[in-house]
Amino acid sequence: MPRLSVIMPARNAGATVESAVRSTLHDLPADAELVVGDDASTDGMRYVLDRIEDSRLRVIDCPGRGLARALNTLLDATDSPLVARMDADDIVIRGRFRRQVRALATADTVFTTVTTWRGSGMPRPAWPVAIGEGAFGFHLLLTNPVAHSTMAARRTAIDEAGGYRDVPSEDYDLWLRMQSRGAGMRRLAAPGIVYRVHARQVTAxxxxxxxxxxxxxxxxxxxxxxxxxxxxxxxxxxxxxxxxxxxxxxxxxxxxxxxxxxxxxxxxxxxxxxxxxxxxxxxxxxxxxxxxxxxxxxxxxx
Structure with a gap:
């Protein structure tokens, strides 16, 4: 059983999924896996994934279920004590998982900051400011201070909060419920991903x-x-x-x-x-x- 499972829901991400998967695998520890959920892609994404040869990569079908249900399907398809998120259009920065796994020794959920890339020019790192456990819940009352694809968590913390719900802000909704149950949540200062900003994002x-x-x-x-x-x-x-x-x-x-x-x-x-x-x-x-x-x-x- 792997210690860490990274879950990546994906639909028609053929243009970006290879860099997302390869950067994730490059940073994964040996006792970890990446599980991609393919939501009935029609753009050749599956062909791109099939060309990546790595025993730590699994691809499963999650057709027509929506993001929250796809995420729960990916959680059900894994059994590792630690779970992390990754999006099919982002890029992992080296050292992300090592830092997060180490931080999870004393926390339930650990996020990172991001470096933002708008598709042209140089990526722009966020100001490297950490958020400690004592302040995290108050930040949630003001806005969502973290990107979903930077999450790493103990599986028990997600399960005890009830997993993802089929709501528009499935990530923020989960953070609220985890924090209400007293989960220890923090954000590390160093960026963990290059976060792509593009017009096709639903949240835009x-x-x-x-x-x-x-x-x-x-x-x-x-x-x-x-x-x-x-x-x-x-x-x-x-x-x-x-x-x-x-x-x-x-x-x-x-x-x-x-x-x-x-x-x-x-x-x-x-x-x-x-x-x-x-x-x-x-x-x-x-x-x-x-x-x-x-x-x-x-x-x-x-």
């Missing part, structure tokens, strides 16, 4: 953002975590921006969230607390600008 569309912000299951998970950390259930800031409330009520609810958040993070050490308060101010400004925006004109995602 306004329709996806709107459906994510309106999703009731994710809102319930958010309310549970906010009750745990802030003492009372709160509404997601992004959901509040498009809620059918008056501008005054939206800003009043945000003011209540602001007060509760500031009180709760007083115990977070500096400079992590400073980063959280800076992010809180940015989210307050975002809501101020969009609190009376029509749902069809939601603006940039944050």
């Amino acid at each position: 569309t306004d329709g996806w953002r709107l459906s994510s912000w309106q999703d009731e299951s994710t809102q319930h998970a958010f309310a549970d975590l906010s009750e745990r950390l802030l003492g009372a259930p709160q509404m997601r800031i992004s959901a509040l921006a498009i809620a059918p409330f008056s501008r005054g009520e939206k800003l009043a609810r945000m003011a209540e969230f602001d007060r509760s958040f500031r009180a709760a993070v007083r115990l977070v050490p500096l400079p992590a607390r400073t980063a959280l308060l800076r992010r809180l101010a940015a989210r307050s400004e975002w809501l101020w600008q969009r609190s009376d925006t029509a749902p069809g004109m939601i603006g940039a995602a944050t």
